[in-house]
Amino acid sequence: MTPKLYLGLVSFSFSSLAIFLNFLIAPPIIHLAFVERKNTFYVIAFFNLLSDLLQLFAMFYLSISMLADHYLLIYERMGWANLLVGGCFIGAWYMEGFLQIVMSANRFTIITLNKHHVFTHKFTFTLFFFLVSAAVFSVISNQFLFPCCQFIVDQEMMVVLYVDVDDMYSYSNLMNKVYSISAASMASFFYFLVLNTIRKTTKIVSSSISKQNQKRDIKYLLQFVFILIFYILAFVFYETMAIVVPPGHEEWYFVLTLMVILNCSSNPIVYLSLNNDIRRELKNTRCCAIFQKSQSTSLIFVLPAGHANTV
Known part of the structure; x- marks a missing residue:
């Protein structure tokens, strides 16, 4: 078994598990x-x-390409399939960056500013309409409008990457860096303010209802903070691997693939560990399924002769 095939199996297993958890x-x-x-x-x-599922499907596509040892569908590195999957991945990555800002701004508005009426469902859906539109426009610019460089799934390098063109500046990579650094910086700043607010108000809160609401808000905050940490780690690894990996050792770029899968697994890991609402929903769903199955298979009565056969 070649190293590439082995790594392809690892990627296939982890990406499949992450998709299942999501x-x-x-x-x-x-x-x-x-x-x-x-x-x-x-x-x-x-x-x-x-956004996580789109990135994971790109990782799954990459793992299949690695196992097949060729580019899928049309067997070309710069074919439409690779450009499409690469575009979906980078668009989802841009969207995840926008989400880091939204998540932190949500906690800042509710906890620090104490304004619970701002993030209504109508406002949130309107906000995401513009964010999704911005992500789609960014992908179109990345893949078709900028002179350099397009984003693809590269089974030879075993990672997703920008295809550099000699003597051309990568505006696409610049846009990615601006988005990612801005998202991480703004989110970290908001979370710092929120944590500072919590530290100051913990001693003041006295009523049981206020304490309960504060505890709930802190749980939501911790979930968002952990998701941000995974996001930052994935971005840092992506930017540093090209510097530290020596020529001829492309297999080390596979670490980036694993970091992406780990980042996209952060949602289920965090929510299943910390979110009582989601765990309760899952428990109720399983209990209902078991209860309905028991009703259909176990409720069998033997009635005495002369009685109506009704339940």
Whole structure:
């Protein structure tokens, strides 16, 4: 077994598991966001889930290409399939950067400014309409408008990357750096202000209801902070690997693929560990399924002769 085939199997296994975990938390998030309309936190989580799934499908596509040892569908490195999957990935990455700002601004508005009426469902959906539009326009610019450089899934390098063109400046990579650094910086700044607010108000809160609300807001905050940490780690690895990896050792770029998969697994890992609402939704779903199955298979009665056969 060649190293590439082995790494392809690893990528296939991890990306499949990550996709499964994201699909596992999808029904609870959709129910809490759009049916119960419990909190706009879950609307934000829904769009974060979509961006993670798009990136994971790109990683799954990459793992299949590595196992097949050729580019899929039309067998060309710069073919439409690679450009499409690469565009979906980078668009989802841009969207995830926007989401970091939205998540931190949400916690800042609610906890620090104490304004719970700003992030309504209507405002949140309107905001995401513009953010998705911005991400789509950025992808079109990245893949078709800028002279350099397009983003693809490269099974030879075993990673997603920009295709450099000699003597041409990569405006696409510049846009990615601006988006990612801005997102990480702004989110970190907002979270710093929020944590400072929590530190100051913890001693003041006295009523049980206020303490309960504060505890809930802190749990939401911690979930967003952990997701930001995974995002920053993935970006830092992407920017530094090209510097530290020596020529002829392209297999080390596979670490970036694993970091992307780990970053896209942060949602289910964090939510299943810290979010009681999602765990309760999953538990209720399983219990209902078991209960319905038991009703259909176990409710069999033997009735005495002469009695009506009704239940």
